[in-house]
Amino acid sequence: VIALGEYGAFCALGDITALAGSGDEEMQQAVLFALAEIADPSSLKILEDAANAANYKKENTRAASSFVRYAERLAENGELELSEKICRSLIKKAIGPGQVTYGYTAMSIMVDHMGYEILPDLLKGFDSSDKESRGAMLRFASQITDIAATREWMEKYEEVGPEQKQELISFFRKRGDMTVVPLLKGELESSDPVVKIAALDALAYLVGPD
Numbered sequence: 287v288i289a290l291g292e293y294g295a296f297c298a299l300g301d302i303t304a305l306a307g308s309g310d311e312e313m314q315q316a317v318l319f320a321l322a323e324i325a326d327p328s329s330l331k332i333l334e335d336a337a338n339a340a341n342y343k344k345e346n347t348r349a350a351s352s353f354v355r356y357a358e359r360l361a362e363n364g365e366l367e368l369s370e371k372i373c374r375s376l377i378k379k380a381i382g383p384g385q386v387t388y389g390y391t392a393m394s395i396m397v398d399h400m401g402y403e404i405l406p407d408l409l410k411g412f413d414s415s416d417k418e419s420r421g422a423m424l425r426f427a428s429q430i431t432d433i434a435a436t437r438e439w440m441e442k443y444e445e446v447g448p449e450q451k452q453e454l455i456s457f458f459r460k461r462g463d464m465t466v467v468p469l470l471k472g473e474l475e476s477s478d479p480v481v482k483i484a485a486l487d488a489l490a491y492l493v494g495p496d
Contacts, residue, residue, distance in 0.1 A: 357392060369395065377392050393408075401429075408426055427457070
């Protein structure tokens with residue numbers, strides 16, 4: 287079954303589908319893996335139901351992993367609308383301990399295949415009170431490199447508090463886009479010493495010591 291999935295054997299889809307829900311956990315893991323790799327839209331309900339039953343957590347059938355892989359393979363096959371639908375569902379549902387990795391992977395799939403279109407989601411995600419979540423949004427954002435995206439993050443910068451400003455300055459530094467230099471120079475007058483030091487460090491990296 288696994289070999290058929292790796293080969294993408296669409297001709298075996300019916301036989302593999304018939305095995306869903308039967309046999310032991312090892313068999314179910316193989317079935318879900320194969321259906322994810324073949325990535326036919328008709329397999330949606332089986333894979334989604336299995337991921338729901340697993341509560342989007344790691345377990346022996348690896349249902350959540352297969353559901354995420356299914357979304358990725360759909361995108362690779364040009365089924366972007368269905369892939370996006372699945373990814374957005376995962377992002378909403380996979381938010382708790384043991385689940386969030388799947389939500390982050392779903393966001394990564396959308397970034398890889400939709401690029402700039404996903405930027406509003408990343409900007410909104412950066413509003414999170416959770417630092418780890420904000421860091422994930424910035425890691426995804428680093429893949430969207432055009433100047434228009436940089437300008438939107440500069441606008442976001444003006445809306446957030448000192449802790450998030452510091453995170454964005456580090457993001458701008460790694461990004462290496464000189465568009466941010468005037469913004470950083472303005473922060474040399476910041477009343478927040480942490481923001482001021484971060485801006486100074488970023489400027490030294492981008493343009494060299496004054």
